[in-house]
Amino acid sequence: MKTISKKLSKAETEAFGAELEEIRKDVMAKVGTEDANHIKRVHKAYRYTEILGRGLIHFSFEPITFGIGTLLLAGSKILNNMEIGHNVMHGQYDWMNDPRFNSRTFEWDIVSDSKQWKFYHNYMHHTFTNVLGKDHDYGYNFTRLTDDQKWKPVHLTQMFSNLFLMFHFQWGVGAHGYRVEYMEIPKKLRKKRTLKEYRDVFFKKIELQLVKDYLFFPILAGLNFPKVILGNLLANMIRNVWTYSIIFCGHFTENAETFSPEEIKNETRADWYIRQLKGSSNISGSKFFYLMSGHLSHQIEHHMYPDVPSRRYQEIAPRLEAVCKKYGQNYNTGSFAKQFAEVWKRIFVYSFPNKIAKKLLGNVKEVQLMPEPQIVMVDTTSEELIPA
Amino acid sequence: MKVLPFIYNSPKEYWNYFQPTNWLEFVLGEINPLYSVSTAKAKVIAIHSESADAKTIVLQTNRHWKGFQAGQHVPVTVEIAGRRVTRYYSLSSSPSAKNPTITVKRQKGGLVSNFLNDRLKVGDVIELGQASGEFTIDPSALPDKLLFIAGGSGITPIHSIIKTLAESNYKGQAKLLYFSRFKEDIIFFQSFAKLETGNSWLEVKHVLTDVPSPGYESGFLTTELMDKFVPDLKERLVYLCGPAPLQTSAKEFLKDNQVISELFLLPTQIQTNYQSSGPVEVVLLQSHKTVLLKGEKSILEELEDQGIYPPSGCRMGICHTCTCRKTSGSVTNIKDETMSDSGEGNIQLCLSRVDEKLELDF
């Protein structure tokens, strides 16, 4: 994979890392009342939209109220999954000491068990971001997105399999969770039984979710049950398409890079920051868009600081972008349409073997290298600095 | 039931998954912040100054609060800068009062005590736990002669006890020896003056330790003072509450007495001669993190210093919110300097200091 960022020397990398630590310190010092109020407000919105959404679906007699109800329920599920669930489970609000927002106990409205998700996401994905073979989120083990991944005939179908996944994303997320946990056990220690145990955790969550949306609430509607089933199905699907779109824009856009396990050997904290930067991409948009994406619109900031309360990413972004500019590093951002189009281009291009993929990519604009860094590194061992 | 095996096997867990109490709690809270399905909450209905740096907070509790016995304390939870923090305070009113009160003296650098003194307003709602504590008096077996020794904020449970005695027509004889730093520092001065005039069985002596003032005894606890104030010391049941130095010196005099005492002390206030041999690795199994802790403070504090916030409550070993399963490694209990074994067991993070490489189920 080509990089369009300037290659930094060891000292430059460390300086870059130090500037990022500085930002973290500044921001963490401010975390407090505002952040607590934010998550409580979002939580309130999530509760109200659910009550209102389910109520409207339940008592609607024509398509408009039914439609509004479905949208509200979808919105509620999106808030629950994105701005609350994802961020709470990263421990962003553990400091509040509020059981509602505690990463250890939080469980979300999706068929993915939160503990399994925390393992493959918080640990595997956030530690080994875009490292092929280690970050199982890179292509989710079925989508080929770079020439470093081996081509197989099955990849020819990946446009369709991704379209399918988009509508059923929660199932993908859930099934992914237990498999990653299994794949991370050393081969020799794997037993058939363990896989079954992991799978049962997933099955249990499915059961809980399905009964809630497709049995409990429909039964409350009596003979009107088909309407409620349909409303829930649509709401879940809207949520699926939305989360898929946001999440795929996070790491699979055109200039998001991948790494090999060899590259990350002896990685320092600063190297890790650089990798997070190169591997992630942002989406620009409105405040409402940021909220509904759980601030994954700020994927880069999120990857640098996964446990900083998400609404802070907006204020970190300009600072981080300035630091990137200073060090000649590409800060990958763009509109949702642009980023989403790039993702699909990548899915399409790499569904073919490398030769064809290269040709398809050949028509793409020449890769533009970022300008030289505008920093002067001071050699601390230089003699002039040693006081006489 | 083959179709729904998990729900069939644990219907209760499924019901909890619906979060019925969370929902009810949410709806009730939206109607009135004092309403709740299970949490004891209280509205602040009045605040008055009790001394130079102590305030009495009058509370109107909801029906979940089960009351208290004179001398007990209650966990109080407030939100400070977005964070829920819990501290224990003695109830200072008598249990028969319609509105219970707590009296809070500012602690130097104390987060909650300063918050309650400066920022709490009438109308605010705070969260309470249930009252507990053994520093109480048995109304069915009241002794004839009592001695109360208090220092600083240690007076609050004693105030509650003496008020209760006054209400129950106590027939014996009680003396109170109360140490404050200076005149304006005396808590409940007015209240005790009133109690003393209205109840012939009560005798109060104020002692100022830092700034002498005419009309007041000054100094610390001495044989001379004791002999003068309570010549019949041996016959008395003693209630002792106050800072550690006072308690240590008081206990010298009270070797032959039956003493009921209470010591409010944060684990970190206890002096130790412990020398750490360097940072120790602590593996957090559930959050998949490994951190280095110095072993100088409690694990809870050291984790918080690193930005990791395990659930915690009282931070002094009472509430067990911070209890965490340890799968390996040993810790030292800060309070009594005992070492745990290195096997599996539950430890309280706020009371434990790391000794060797630890694995925590957190």
Ligand code: FES
């Ligand atoms: S926090 Fe209450 S016991 Fe540790």
